[in-house]
Each structure stands twice: as C-alpha cells, then as structure tokens.
Amino acid sequence: MKRYVLMLALLGGVLASCSKNEEETKKPLTPEVPQAPQGGLVEAGKAYIVLPEVGGANQPNQVYVDLSSGKMTKIKRDTWDLAFYCGEDFRVLLNASLAMSVKPTEYTDITKFVVPDRSILFEDDPRFPAQKLISKHLIDDPRGILQEQTGLEGTGTAIAQVSSTEEANKVYLLNMGSEISTTTPEVGGVNLQGAHRGFMKIRITRSGNDYKIAYAKNDELEKINTLTITKNPEYNFIFLNLSSGKTVQVQPKKKDWDLCFTPSTSWFSTQKEKIASPSNSVTYFPDMIISNLHGGTKATIFQSSDKSEEKRNQEYSAYNKEKALRIDFSQEKYNNQMIIGRNWRDNQLGNLVRNELYYLIKDGDGNHFKLKILSMKNDKGERGYPAFEYELLK
Template sequence: MKKNFIFILTFLLIAVVGCNNDDDTATANSVNVAFASPSVNLTENTTTLNLVFSGATATAGTITLSVATENVVYGTDFKTVPAVANNTLVVPFTAGASSATFSFEKLINAIEGEVKNVKFTITAVSTSAVVVTEAAKSLQVNFNETASLGQSLSAAVGGANQPNQVYVDLSSGTMTVVPRVSWDLGFHAGTDFRIAINGSLKMSAKQLTTTNIDEVQVADESMIISQGAGSATQIDNPVGLITGTAIAPVSENDADNKVYLVNLGSNPATNTPASGTEGSASGSLRGWKKIRVLKSGNDYKLQYAEIGATTHTEVVISKNSGYNFSFFSFTTNGTVNVEPQKDKWDLNFTTFTNLVGPTTPYYYPDFIVNNLKGGAKAYMVAVSQTVTYDNFTLANVVDANFTEDQRGIGSNWRSTSVTGSDGIPVSQFVLRTDRFFVVKDPAGNIYKVKLTGGASNTGERGFPTFLYSLL
C-alpha cells in the first residue's frame, strides 16, 4: 500500500506541474484527484476507501464514480456509504480537504474459486478546480476467497451401475465427475516413486520374477477380484497410504524393477439392475496387461504390452507436484486428467476395492474416500440424546479422531439390505441416520457432513445426496 501511495502521489505532482503550464486544462490553482491505490483486497467486513488530492481543495464539491461489478449485486453482496444508485456513487468533499472517503461493506464473501470484485472509476468532479489524474482514476475492490459455509449437494455417480467417480471440494462446493474407466494407473507425484491401480474397477497387480517385458505371459484367473476372492497383496491397501501400493516402489537399479501382470478388472454393467441392487460390479472383464516401470530422472518410464506380445510400448510420465498423481490410460495410451489438484478436493464418491478382515478383498459400491494423500481426514460421530448434527459445533471436534485412513466415511453411511417378511434379507438401500461425519480439508477447514440419501424415489441405488456445514 505504501508503494502504491507513493506511486499515486508521483502522478499527482506531475499532474500539478502540467496544470500550471496548461491554462486550457485547468487554472493555476487547481488540484488533482486520484485513488490512493489501484486495487484493494478486502480483509475486513467494512473498509474505508480513499481518494486523495494533490493539495487542499479551494471549495467543497463532489466526485462522481461509475460502479462496475463482477459476480456481485449491490445490496446483496455489498453496499456503500454513500449509497450506489444507477451504478453511480457520488462522494462529497469539503473545502480545504486533502482527501475524500467512502465506506465499502462486504456482505457475502467469495468462496474458493469464485471471482468477485467491484471497480470504481472517477467520471466527473463538480468543480473545475479539481482535475482527475487519468492514470489513477480507477480502483478495483477484490473479495478475498473464503471457505464455503456449506450447502446441500448431489454426487452424480450415475445411478445403480455407478459409472462415475465424483470428487468434491467442500470449501468451494465444486464437484468433478470422471468416468471410472477413464484411467488405469496413477503415478505418484511426491518423493515416493509409487504406482497406484484403479481399485474402483477391481484391478489387481502381481509381481513376476522376470525383468523382460517382452517375455510372453498368461492370464492368472486367481487374480480376479470378486466378493471374497483375490489376494490382499495384489490390491492397493485400502487404508490409502502411498506406501501400501500393490506395485513395489520403483528402484534406482533397473535390475530390481520386475515385470507385473495386471488384471484390468471389470467395466460397469450396461443393463439396469433390479431396484435396490447395484450393477457396478457386473460388467464385462477388461482384460490383462503386463507392465514394467523404471525411473527416468525424476520421472517415470512405463513399459507396457499385451500379455502375449513380444514387443512393448514405452512412455515417459512426468510428475506434477500440484496433484497427487499423474494418471495413465491403456485405452488412450496416454496421460489423462482425473483428480483435481491435490488441495482442491476432499471427498471422492466411488466404488472401491476394500478388505474384509486382513486378507479378503471385497468390492463395495456406494463408497466415499477422503483425500488422505492431499491431507483431508474424516471420522464418524454417533448421534445420541446429547449429540446431533444440528447441535454439533467446533468445540465438539476431537482432533485425535482424525486418522491416517482414507475410509473415514467409507461405507459406514449406508447398508444394503433389509429383512423381508419371510425373514430372508432383501437388497435395498438403507441410509444410516444414526451417524454423521467430521471432515478436515487440506486447508484445515473443518466441516460436519450428513448423508441425506443414496437412492432414487423408486429405490434405484446410486443417487447420493449430502449436507455439510463449516464449523
């Protein structure tokens, strides 16, 4: 601000000299007026904005400002004293004044990712004894971004077949929808050279003894993940720590980097399942690949091929520190955009390969993971006579309950069957209303989150809705 003020005063002094030598522009006794700064970032609810004169004004008068807005409405997002009328603000000043001021009151903050500003421009002065400094006649007032206070949202996972993953950023209220089949491998952008596989498709990976990617391999049906089938060592650990990937860390020594047999899992089903059941796991099998990953400086070198091939394709995949992973697709044979930036999402509505017990893979639809690798954590709160979603406040948060596990919500928000009239379980989505969740985002904002639905009016699964509020 000090530099800006000196900058403006310099313009004013130049303007005064110019006026003294140009009787056609103003009298020798005229003064110049300009904004004290070209822009202001709002940090307080009420801010005093200044117009400065190069000398004392000879008489009283007014300065007329035009008002241009971006994504704000007067009276809703902001107001001023004096008031704005017809996109015009008139600011008075007294005789002998060295400045004129008006106040700006911010009524609603900008949430993350939203641009909100107001631009004031001097268009007229009531007296010819005050001359506008053209180079400094405008001021832009910027609304600082803040976290969303909360809202109700619906995650578009796509119905009972749940073909989509939905990434949610609570602080901005934005959601990113990505087809589950759009990616196969995730190459970690951190210091660890680790590769993730797409658990939402029931993928698995098994290390072989060879380092020769061109050696013919055969399918291994024991790798196929189904309910209670498959190997825990061949899936990424569902806790979500980057050290738990099925594929070993890439070694500096190429001889240590083995070939992996990769089962690509299954597609979402194309047929609509019966009401209350899910179809995300019953699609066609996606086949097999063999891969080998080496280091290429600070990047990855991926070698891949069909399992019966005697030649391979090679591609270098770069790290991008702004993201958790760089994603690769065997369908497009290239990198693809999947997750938002690592600090721009908190929850992922997805299908998921979990474990039942320490060694048994089990596939879950209607699953929610928190962005553990980006720093988001979550835990569950049980509703009681004294604790409810409505009365839960920041003072009730137990920081120690945030754990290093991306399943802080997981499947705990729903069940999938009810007991029929004959005593036999019947498939049906059931929302668990006896609990809600606390989520801390990568910026440290803490929210309470309540799932409010998961099925359509006709009972079709795959329609999750939720409510959240900033604590």
Template sequence: MNLSAAATPVAIVFSDAAPAAGTVTLTFDANAVTYGTDFSTLPAADGNTVVVPFEAGATTVHFTFNKLIDAIEGQVKNVAFTVTAVSFGGTISANDSIQLNFNETASLGSALAAETGGPTQPNQVYIDLSSGTMTMAKRVSWDLGFYSGTDFRVVLNSSLKMAAKKLETTNIDEVQAADETMIIAQGQGIASQVDNPTGVFDNDASTHDTAIDAISANDADNKVYLVNMGSNPAANAPAIGADGSGSGSLRGWMKIRVLRNGNDYKIQYADIASITHQEVTISKDTAYNFTFFSLTTKNVVPVEPQKTQWDLNFTTFTNLLGGTTPYYFPDFVVTNLKGGAKAYMVSITDTVTYDSFTKANVVQDNFTDNQTNIGSNWRSTSVNGPNGPVSQFVLKTDRFFVIKDPAGNIYKLKFTGGANTAGERGYPTFQYALLQ
C-alpha cells in the same frame, strides 16, 4: 477453482508427450479485477494473453496465478482463462477453460447430490467442500496412478477391481498367461495383489502399501507385473436396489514394468501375448496427488482436481475385509488423505446430534490416517425379506461425519440419501456445514 492461496499453479495436461518445444497460448476475461492490481500471472500477460512455454517431451505445463488483493464480503471477483492455441498445431479438446474465483472464506455449507451416474455408477465424483464444486471422471478412463510425492509409487484403479501380480522376470517381452485367481469377486482375490485401502505410503517393509512395489532406482529390482484390468460397469441397469457397478464385461489382461527416469517414471506395457512393448515417460506433477495413465487409450488423462482442491471422492472401491480378503464396494466415499484431508465418524446419542455438534466438540486425535474412514459406513445394502436378505439401499441415520479439508477448515456432514424414488442405487445426497 476457488483460490485459497496467494499463488496457485494451474496445469494444462497433454494427452501425449510434446513432440517438440513450443508454447501454449491462453486468453483471459477478468470480472471486477484488474491485471497488476488485483492479480498477476507467471509468465506475465501481454494484454489479455498469456503465453506458456514448454520443453520437448513435456506432458504437463503450468502457469501461476497470483492473487494480489482478496475479495471482501459480497464481492464477486474472478478471471476465466481459455486455451486458444498450441504452437506445433496440437488439438485443443474438452476442458479447455478454467475460472479462478477470488474467495474470501470457505463455503458455510450446502446440500449436494454427487452425480455418480445411477445404479451402474460409471463416474467418480470429487467434492470440494470449501467451494461446493464437483469434478467428474469416468471410472474406466484410467488404469494407473503415478504418485507425485517423494516416493515412487504406482496405484491401481481400485474402482474397477484391478489387481497386479509380481512376476519373477524383468523381461517385458516374455509372453505371459492370464491368472484367473487374480479376478476380484466378493470375497475372492489375493490381498497382496490390490492396494492397501488405507491409502498410506509408510515404506514399512512389514506392511503392504501398494500391489506394485515401490519403484526402485535400480532397474534390476523392478519386475514385470501381470495386471488384471478388472471389470466394466454393467451394460444395463440392474434390478431395483441391486448393484450394477462392477458386474460388466471383464477388461482383460496386460503386463507392465515401471522404472525410474530421473525424477519421472518410465512405464513399459503390452498385451500379455505380445513379444514387443510400448514405452512412455510419466512426469511427476506436484500440483496433483497423481498423474493418471490409461493402458487402453495409451494416454495421460485428467482425473482428480489439484491435490488441495478436493476433499471427498464418491466412487466404487476394492476394500479388504479383515485386512485379508478383497471385497468390492459400491457407494463408497474416499477422503483426500494425500492432499491433507481427513475424516472421522460421530455416533448420534441423546446428547450428541448433527444439529448440536459444534467446533468445540471436534476431537483432533480422531482424524486418523485412513482414507476409508467414511467409506461404506454411511449405508447398508440389504434388508431382511421373508426368504432372506433382499438388495435394497439403506441410509444409516444414526451417525454423521467430521471432515477437515487441506486448508484446515472443519465441516460436519450427514448423508441424506443414496437411492432415487424408484429405489435405484447410485444417487448419493448429503448436506454439510462449516464449523466456526
């Protein structure tokens, strides 16, 4: 993580709620910095050890890193923390360390390749332009995202073509039946059963923000939902130029009901044929846009970086054509709107080019509240053949994009490719530069 703030919360996520109160112990290695002079922590360190307490039932615990002196040009200053112990004997699994870098300024730009995983695109890739870092998560690793803001909202994993239908009952233990009309195909599905692709939560009763209604403080208002779990990526690579990201096996059906629990969420869930259910509390974590939960593994799982630490998400996506028709898109780019990032497209003309575009050319009013402003606008996926359209990745070279990150840095970005030399899709590349 590149430090842009004086105080940065760092989260440690548990796969399940803690069975008892306890502590997490971390040790750190400092590079060109001194504790108490260049940095400090809360809780305070003892030597090179930080002990962070948590309460019973916690699913996340934080410590705060305080940057006391910035790096100057040419300096490399960082501190690497590693989780070394949990008091009640929990298992320390992957992603057990983090390096915090003292950055003086945002990156001036770079050329990157988002590792979405090839033609079946199994990965979601989060890009932080100011540091040039990428964070990857398996698309099938999560199903529901629980919003950490003021609202109580639950989103579906649109990268898997999920859908949710509100039922008339509040009894999660009633047996339900699959509803084949909920399956999302190209031009098939019901708009109200998928999340609004803009990503805006405006709480306007006349608009559709999420497939699952805002969670009410009145339990009686929170109905059971039938959930189509969508589709896996294809098990085998598709034909050259074709998409294999959403043509795998169907993931089945679940039923869920979400309630409030103070400032947390409580989710009840079960297979549709079950007459009993399971229940778990999901805590809001304001360092992140969402807390993610897997109905398959029954765990809270790490997916997105902290909300100010990413700008773009390379993913697959369930969009709405004309605002009314669900349509699944591979090779899609989502902007971190909820974290404060925005984007807009610039068409290349005789007088406006990527190379000539400067900060003076930026039009602030073009940064609209829509996380899909890049979306699929950077590519097309077919060409005209002798017998009609043929699947083939096509890069659109007549445009580029302007991105404002959560810290206010503004970048220009152009895509340079989306297929490998064999013509297989799922290999996006781009370059970008900081506008100063």
C-alpha cells in the same frame, strides 16, 4: 470358521438387491437448504446440500467434491488405468474402481509371454462378490497408505516401490478389471461389472525423477509400448490410460477436493488391529466415500448417543467448531482415506443409509466441516443417487 462363513453371508447382502420391505424410503431434501455452489467459497455457518452425480445403479462415475467451494468434478471411471504418485516416493496405483489387480513375475524382460491368471480377477456377479486373501496383495492398500507396514500383509501398493536399481523392478501381470456394466439391476440393487477388460503386462522403472513404463498385451512379444511420466507437484497423482497411451485429467489439484464417491476394491476392515484377522479379506464394493488423504483431508465418524436419526440430528445441530478442535487428527488412526468408506451405509443389507451417523471432515487448509448423509437413492428407489448436507464450522 463359523465367523468367516457368517461374513461371507453378510457380504452377499452388500451387493444383492433387497426385498421391497427392506428398501430405503427416500426422504425429501430439506427445501430451505440450498445446493452447494459450483465454485467460489461456501459461507461458514450455512448448510448446503450436495448431490454427487454417481450415475445410478451402474455407478459409472467417480465424483470428486471440494467442500470449500461445493465444486464437483465428475469423471467416467474407465477413463484411466494407472496413477503415478507425484510425491517424493515412487509409487503406482491401480484403478480400484474397475476392480483391477496385479501379480508380480520373477523376471524383468517384458518381451516374455506372461501367462494369464484368472484367479486374480474379481467375480462379475453382483450377487456373489469374490473374496481374495489379503496376503496375495492383489490390490493397493485401501487406506491410501503407500508404504508397506512391517508385519501387516497386503499393506502398501500392490506394485512394489519403483526402485532406482533397474534390475529390482519386475514385470507384472495386470488384470485390467471390468468394463462398466450397462445391465440394469432390480430396483434397489447395483450392477457394476461388465465384461472382463483382459490382461496386460507392465514394467515400471525410474529415469531421474520421472517414471518410465513399458507395457503390452500379455501375449505380445515384440510390440512393446513405452512412455515417460513426469511428476507434477500440484497434483497427488498423474493418471494414465493404457489404451490411448496418454495421460488424462482425473483428480483436481491436490488441495481442490476432499471426498470422492466411487466403487472400489477394499478390505473387510481397514482398522489396523483387524487387518491380520483370518476373517479379513479383499473384495469389490459399491458406494464408497474416499477422503483426500494425500491432500491432507482427514475424517472421523460420530454415532448418536441413542443410535437414532432424531438424536443424530439434535447432536449434529449442536456440533460446533469448539468441539471439532478437540479432535487430534495427527493421531495414526486418522491416517486412513476409508474412514467413511462404506461405513455410511448398512453393510448387512447394503442399501440403507445409517442415519444415526454424522461426520467431521478437516481439509488440507485446516477448515472443519460437519456432514450428514441424507440418502443413497432417487424417488424411484434406484440406487446410486447419494445426497448429503454439510456446513463449514465457524
């Protein structure tokens, strides 16, 4: 119990504003290192800097970065609600960047009233982030693994696999999450969640190789909207905006991005051996870096031998492709889109870059990139302005 209380205290620091003596001093970007090009191909052996436009302390944007070209794709994170998997399986994801969650019902008739349940919401006070039990399976597996794993609660998608048996597909109560906050926090803090976006009810079935979704406000008994979603193998997912009833372009094609900067719901730990721990739980985090697992991107983390930034820079400079090729990314431990996740920043203070770390990224085409994160703030000390340096290894 003491350990759990300690983790609650530590989590409070993740999203809280810090005191001035804790604030990260933003380091000037190295002038001789150019910003990555927005298109074309990066040159192997040459260092580049990338400044993802997350949008400041409210972090309104999701930013997708393609390391091969340096191209960034920015999208406002409330543009979409559900993502429909384009692979062989039939899986649907929630928009984790809005702190969405679901709860299954026991029936298949979507015309029935679904009682709202505020217990599945994530709190909107950034100083006191809510924690939820993994066993309730309110969110998708943050590791990006779509299938449930035997004996591990909360794994797989929160909406069950869409079955070819019509009657097996239940109605779900859908928590639409929170609007993007426009409240400016104290310097060095974040404020992600605005007003609650309400509840809806949804039911997803299959029609051949397509998805069929029926959806409505949770108290609507007659006006039920329906839509067919067709898979596109060039993409990982097709994204749907429930307000407009239209699909929207969110992610680039599956091989055209590697990292996404975004807030997201997640677990305290995404390591397999810690998933079943009673101290593990679900909450909503800022400053996440998610790798394109479904497009074949894998990542790993290195820590400098004496845990210092100076030593990190020395080891980073010496890191080469020969060393990179020794990493066997086929191992199960790398089957995780949250390898970087929130691990790149200090999880106790929440707003300091861990400058002793550097990273190796292998994309879906087999290219290897080394990467180090330079900062997470602008010159005013405002959070939500990340910068990183990377290099294609030759």
